[in-house]
Amino acid sequence: MLTATCHCGSVRVEIPRKPRRLTSCNCSICRRYGTLWAYYKAADVRIRCARGATRSYSWGDKSLRFVRCGTCGCITHWEAMHPTASSRMGVNARNLDAEAIANVRVRRLDGASTWKFLD
Amino acid sequence: MSAFVASTARPRGNSWIEHDAAERPVNMPEPLTLRGRCHCGNIAFALEWPGGSPEISARACGCSFCVKHGGVWTSNPKASLAVTIRDPALMSPYAFGTQTATFHVCARCGAVPIVTSEIDSHTYAVVNVNVLENVDPAWLRHAPADFEGESVESRLARRKRNWIPDVRVRNAGS
Numbered sequence: 705m706l707t708a709t710c711h712c713g714s715v716r717v718e719i720p721r722k723p724r725r726l727t728s729c730n731c732s733i734c735r736r737y738g739t740l741w742a743y744y745k746a747a748d749v750r751i752r753c754a755r756g757a758t759r760s761y762s763w764g765d766k767s768l769r770f771v772r773c774g775t776c777g778c779i780t781h782w783e784a785m786h787p788t789a790s791s792r793m794g795v796n797a798r799n800l801d802a803e804a805i806a807n808v809r810v811r812r813l814d815g816a817s818t819w820k821f822l823d
Numbered sequence: 824m825s826a827f828v829a830s831t832a833r834p835r836g837n838s839w840i841e842h843d844a845a846e847r848p849v850n851m852p853e854p855l856t857l858r859g860r861c862h863c864g865n866i867a868f869a870l871e872w873p874g875g876s877p878e879i880s881a882r883a884c885g886c887s888f889c890v891k892h893g894g895v896w897t898s899n900p901k902a903s904l905a906v907t908i909r910d911p912a913l914m915s916p917y918a919f920g921t922q923t924a925t926f927h928v929c930a931r932c933g934a935v936p937i938v939t940s941e942i943d944s945h946t947y948a949v950v951n952v953n954v955l956e957n958v959d960p961a962w963l964r965h966a967p968a969d970f971e972g973e974s975v976e977s978r979l980a981r982r983k984r985n986w987i988p989d990v991r992v993r994n995a996g997s
Contacts, residue, residue: 735863737933737955740893761863777926
């Protein structure tokens with residue numbers, strides 16, 4: 705298990721294993737957040753924080769919400785607005801120790817336009 | 824609340840663009856206006872970059888906060904920054920370490936468009952390259968930056984040299 709922690713330590717995201725691949729997306733929200741996404745089954749991820757410690761933001765078709773720490777603003781993950789048993793989750797790997805992702809391939813997703821990988 | 828957020832006074836003179844046009848000598852190259860905003864638009868800015876060929880530094884800071892935020896910053900000591908805030912109540916400031924820089928997180932969407940530093944009662948700023956809307960990627964000069972271990976005195980002196988010294992904040996809701 706690995707833990708991704710926001711800057712102030714209020715929110716911890718536990719993931720079952722090191723990501724095999726990371727996604728850097730250029731869509732209007734991801735590029736602003738500067739996120740690197742690692743994807744997991746939502747059921748395999750645990751969010752550890754006090755009640756009320758997070759804030760979320762949703763836009764467009766509002767099928768997802770982006771969750772962040774309410775104190776330091778670090779984006780911790782995205783999750784389905786209406787989760788099902790097979791829902792996936794995007795965990796922001798920027799909050800992992802740098803060593804944990806040092807050799808993981810980053811793919812660039814053209815979320816701004818074609819939704820295809822650019823590399 | 825920091826002076827940055829509290830500063831809702833009207834900009835000096837007319838709008839900052841008119842102000843510049845009136846004072847710029849005719850033979851000086853047109854400045855470039857870089858526009859940026861958080862995702863929801865609560866925090867927006869116009870960064871007037873000095874004229875000539877635009878070479879825009881894009882510093883990927885290696886500090887603990889910027890790494891987690893994927894922060895890439897730019898500034899120019901000859902630039903002017905006009906910030907427009909729709910709802911000051913939706914500004915969430917965050918500081919850490921030396922407490923000499925304030926990261927302005929939008930409390931609605933969570934983007935961090937601007938960092939300010941109050942030095943000798945003067946506001947200096949850097950802006951987040953990731954939130955720019957009209958930048959040509961070819962203009963960007965990407966480089967890592969690491970200020971770990973720098974003394975507070977050196978840090979503030981560096982910001983006075985390199986950060987944007989002309990920062991005006993307008994509260995669009997007032």
